[in-house]
Amino acid sequence: MIRRIVVTVLISVFWCGQLFAEDETAAGIQEYRDLLSDGNPAELWVLSGEELWFTSVGPKGTSLETCDLGKGPGVVRGAYVELPRYFPDVKKVMDLEQRLIHCRMAIQGLSYSDVTSYPFTKTGQETSEIEMLVAFIASESRGMHMNIPLEHAEEQKMFDLGEQIFYFRAGSHDFGCITCHSGDNRRIRLQELPNFRNQDQARKTYGSWPAYRVSAGEVRTMQHRLYDCFRQQRFPEAIYGHDMITALIMFLAKSADGGVYNAPAMKR
Numbered sequence: 001m002i003r004r005i006v007v008t009v010l011i012s013v014f015w016c017g018q019l020f021a022e023d024e025t026a027a028g029i030q031e032y033r034d035l036l037s038d039g040n041p042a043e044l045w046v047l048s049g050e051e052l053w054f055t056s057v058g059p060k061g062t063s064l065e066t067c068d069l070g071k072g073p074g075v076v077r078g079a080y081v082e083l084p085r086y087f088p089d090v091k092k093v094m095d096l097e098q099r100l101i102h103c104r105m106a107i108q109g110l111s112y113s114d115v116t117s118y119p120f121t122k123t124g125q126e127t128s129e130i131e132m133l134v135a136f137i138a139s140e141s142r143g144m145h146m147n148i149p150l151e152h153a154e155e156q157k158m159f160d161l162g163e164q165i166f167y168f169r170a171g172s173h174d175f176g177c178i179t180c181h182s183g184d185n186r187r188i189r190l191q192e193l194p195n196f197r198n199q200d201q202a203r204k205t206y207g208s209w210p211a212y213r214v215s216a217g218e219v220r221t222m223q224h225r226l227y228d229c230f231r232q233q234r235f236p237e238a239i240y241g242h243d244m245i246t247a248l249i250m251f252l253a254k255s256a257d258g259g260v261y262n263a264p265a266m267k268r
């Protein structure tokens with residue numbers, strides 16, 4: 001009897017210790033984040049992106065000032081929290097990066113390969129222009145609420161497709177987004193895995209991208225985040241600016257609807 005009590009007590013102490021260690025780790029990670037958030041290098045990307053937006057470049061020697069991100073030509077304020085959206089001029093739903101590719105080609109006369117030659121900066125490369133532009137445009141929605149009403153039938157279609165992709169499992173490990181992002185308090189090594197079926201977590205997570213990645217020393221966009229998660233999922237490499245990614249972004253953006261947008265943020 002006494003032995004059973006002692007064993008029970010020992011097991012309880014062990015589990016409490018585990019729980020305490022979990023709490024301590026989470027607190028440590030939070031402390032690290034708080035320290036980092038003081039002075040986010042993403043501001044440099046925002047400034048360069050702003051300059052680039054107003055600079056005349058390309059064969060047509062024009063700036064992006066007439067690019068319509070959904071709120072009228074040249075309006076950047078509040079554009080990000082309403083994207084992805086349907087654009088009547090091209091008759092399709094686009095996320096910010098697809099729209100920028102379109103504007104740079106149509107307005108500035110650049111070629112598709114000029115604009116997408118390296119959307120994600122690698123070590124030693126000059127910072128990708130798309131990453132700078134995205135940082136600037138996103139920063140112009142800071143403090144606003146995500147607003148994805150899905151009024152147009154094409155928007156609803158993209159959302160439905162994105163939802164299907166989120167739940168779709170395949171590949172060598174039978175993984176889907178859902179495998180890693182549908183439960184609370186999950187973590188891979190030190191990285192917390194947000195649960196997109198929890199509205200609060202979806203809002204906080206979506207509202208923090210694009211983000212300056214300390215590990216990369218670069219600002220990364222939502223396209224990059226998903227590119228990297230497709231890799232984690234052991235899926236074939238995602239094509240930059242593909243409609244499938246836009247569909248998934250639509251699903252994530254809608255899951256964050258109503259949340260306060262607060263990016264570019266800073267992440268590990």
Ligand code: HEC
Binds near residue numbers: 175188192208229268
């Ligand atoms: C095998 C597990 C795994 C799968 C499957 C996976 N992810 Fe992730 N995801 C991660 C990890 C790990 C991180 C954190 C990465 C980091 O910090 O570098 C992450 C981070 C994210 C983030 C940013 C989280 C934050 O806190 O800012 C988003 C958004 C995201 N994933 C979306 C997706 C979507 C959408 C899919 C499906 C295409 C997906 N993930 C599939 C493991 C996964």
